[in-house]
Amino acid sequence: MEIKELKTLEELKTTFDVLQEMYPSLTKAAYEEELPMMISNNYGQLAVFEDNTCIGLTGYWFSSKLWCGKYLELDNVIIREQYRSKGVGDFLFDAAKKKAQELNCTILALDSYTDNFKAHKFFYNHGYVPRGFHFINVLDKEKLR
Numbered sequence: 422m423e424i425k426e427l428k429t430l431e432e433l434k435t436t437f438d439v440l441q442e443m444y445p446s447l448t449k450a451a452y453e454e455e456l457p458m459m460i461s462n463n464y465g466q467l468a469v470f471e472d473n474t475c476i477g478l479t480g481y482w483f484s485s486k487l488w489c490g491k492y493l494e495l496d497n498v499i500i501r502e503q504y505r506s507k508g509v510g511d512f513l514f515d516a517a518k519k520k521a522q523e524l525n526c527t528i529l530a531l532d533s534y535t536d537n538f539k540a541h542k543f544f545y546n547h548g549y550v551p552r553g554f555h556f557i558n559v560l561d562k563e564k565l566r
Contacts, residue, residue, distance in 0.1 A: 422469055422470070422471050422476075422508075422509065422512055423469070423470050423471075424467055424468070424469060424470075424512070424513070424516040425467075425468050425470055426465060426466070426467055426468075426520070427465060427466040427467075427468055427478075428460070428465040428466075429460075430453075430456055430457065430460065432466075433456050433460070433465075433466060434452070434453060434456070435475070436466060436468060436475055436478055437449050437452050438475075439468075439475050439477070439478055439499055439501065440452065440478075440497065440499065442499055442501060442502070443497060443499050444566040446566050447566055462482065462484075463482055463483040463484055464480060464481070464482055464496075465480070465481055465483075466478050466479065466480050466481065467479055467481060467513060467516050467517055467520065469500075469509050469512055469513050469516075471504075476500070476501050476504045476509055477499060477500035477501060477504060477509045477510065477513055478497075478498075478499055478513070479495045479496065479497065479498040479499070479513055479517060480495070480496035480497045481493050481494065481495055481496060481517065481520070482494045482496060483524055483526075489527045489528050490526075490527045491524060491525055491526045491527055492521075492526050492527060492528045492529070492530055493517065493520060493521040493524060493526045493528075493529050493530070494529075494530045494531060494532075495517055495529065495530070495531040496531070496532075498510075498513070498531065498540070500513070510543060511547075514547050517529060529549070531544065531549065532555050
């Protein structure tokens, strides 16, 4: 397994099929339309490859907030189903931690759906703890994936 950091539009477009495992309604056109804005806001991906095939990834956002300073927020952590429970997630989270340390971040953060219990156990085992609630106000239900 190897980690690749993906930051350019062309690199990020290559992971569409992996993202579709989490978001089946995501179209390639919508993904490619959203990427330029995401990239301009410090978005990238860490992807795990085996034999030139992407088997898992996490998006990330690098920024700063008053309460914590620099942070790296993981987004859309996905391990292809046939590769789960084989150490891919550990490998990916180790790479994310290293990236955050290289950027001199105070924290690593992520959001998780409240009913994703298997993932929660994994997150706890990697030192993540819930610190609060992520509240949302849905303005357009049709656009949710």
